[in-house]
Amino acid sequence: MTAPTAPPTAEPEATEEPVVHILWINAGLSCDGDSVALTAATQPSIEDIVLGALPGLPKVAVHWPLIDFECGPMQGADTFIEWFFKAERGELEPFVLVVEGSIPNESIKLDGYWCGFGNNPETGQPMTTSEWLDRLAPKATALLAAGTCATYGGIHAMAGNPTGAMGVADYLGWDWKSKAGLPIVNVPGCPVHPDNLAETITYLLYQVAGQAPMIPLDEMLRPTWLFGQTVHEGCDRAGYYEQGQFTTEYGSPKCLVKIGCWGPVVKCNVPKRGWINGVGGCPNVGGICIACTMPGFPDKFMPFMDEPPGAKVSSGASSLYGKAIRRLRKITLDTVDKEPRWRQKGRALLTGYEP
Ligand code: SF4
Ligand code: SF4
Ligand code: SF4
CATH class of the missing domain: 3.40.50.700 (NADH:ubiquinone oxidoreductase-like, 20kDa subunit)
Incomplete structure (x- = not known):
């Protein structure tokens, strides 16, 4: 066949x-x-x-x-x-x-x-x-x-x-x-x-x-x-920097600049992006930025773990400004951290509603 x-x-x-x-x-x-x-x-x-x-x-x-x-x-x-x-x-x-x-x-x-x-x-x-x-x-x-x-x-x-x-x-x-x-x-x-x-x-x-x-x-x-922003601009700790709250030891959630973070002058998106699957990112998880993406790395950023020279001025200014800002924010925070006064039981309607 x-x-x-x-x-x-x-x-x-x-x-x-x-x-x-x-x-x-x-x-x-x-x-x-x-x-x-x-x-x-x-x-x-x-x-x-x-x-x-x-x-x-x-x-x-x-x-x-x-x-x-x-x-x-x-x-x-x-x-x-x-x-x-x-x-x-x-x-x-x-x-x-x-x-x-x-x-x-x-x-x-x-x-x-x-x-x-x-x-x-x-x-x-x-x-x-x-x-x-x-x-x-x-x-x-x-x-x-x-x-x-x-x-x-x-x-x-x-x-x-x-x-x-x-x-x-x-x-x-x-x-x-x-x-x-x-x-x-x-x-x-x-x-x-x-x-x-x-x-x-x-x-x-x-x-x-x-x-x-x-x-x-x-x-x-x-x-x-990918490299248009600084580490600082995407850092979880930037709020602490702005309020002048800096740590001098590891294990704190505050800004790491005094223990050697170069984030304000480093082009890198890692804190924004996270390391793997969006998780991690050096300063976000407690590691100083040692500027590993930069053309001047490593020589221009050594010794690692010393406060960057320019940080003294900016963190000093931020400490002064941040102290005042924190006081003012505390007043506002104490106010907004409470419910409005009309949310209570009783026969009177206190919300300001007018028929
Ligand atoms: Fe900026 Fe570094 Fe402080 Fe983050 S930890 S806010 S990158 S100085
Ligand atoms: Fe980015 Fe390197 Fe700094 Fe980490 S150490 S934030 S990877 S430049
Ligand atoms: Fe890449 Fe060089 Fe760093 Fe190794 S040392 S991870 S080859 S950039």
Whole structure:
């Protein structure tokens, strides 16, 4: 008996859906904290992005050391690193390059290398992270620096460090533009806020797919909608600051500025957004803001836990003003904390109602 043949169809052949690749290099001078942070994102989650749960998002293939099944540092058919060589050969189009960790200055060392990612097949030696940047940046449609190390150098770029570490924009140039005309996109934080990173990746994917306008960035290349406000402006404790109520020890609900909080001059939305699922946010839960998102971090904010120099003046003024305001508010508070006098039993209507 012969098998029945399928009826002829007028349907056009399905065209293959374009894929946007995300190539993630976590091999700057890095602790992988930003990769770990992204696993906690919920708005959206990395699963939402990768599994196509967001309407209109292009199909995505993520090549990320933290979760990739493939492994191996050498070039070859089934190795993780092969995706990066494919991108270099122009075989992945389009791709978003994510860099985590600061970029050391390889030209100042006497021998060896500061950091690398996979091996260079020509030499059998590790391919330095800066060489990967040189090779891949011209081919990338977008380039995202994740975390304060990759954006501005961070902890590895402190005064006295031997590596000459710097951020991606310091390395490639602050005016660098991708072949599609996008500047470097910086999402700082140590670690980066999970949802800030997930949201920015999502924005870039929409933009690469032609569904979003140019990403709005400030002069330090941060997304403006995420870094336009200070910690202080979103802090749960701002009311205490305004009333001149400052704690000098931990465990108090009052403002933390006298024990080292830099929130008034730090651009970060963490207190507003919370850390995970809207919960937490450094000063909200009792931790001083050490300014981990800022380009001047950490050097310009040390020693941590000392009162910031400018805070003496502002908290002094706030203490004077706050004392007077608290007295006046106490009078009003005592009044509004009582019910109106006509709410009582009896035969008389005392509300002022006139028929
Ligand atoms: Fe680690 Fe912080 Fe650097 Fe990210 S920014 S790699 S969390 S040290
Ligand atoms: Fe501002 Fe920090 Fe005080 Fe919060 S704890 S009100 S951010 S100074
Ligand atoms: Fe960093 Fe301060 Fe933001 Fe906390 S509140 S994440 S310490 S910048």
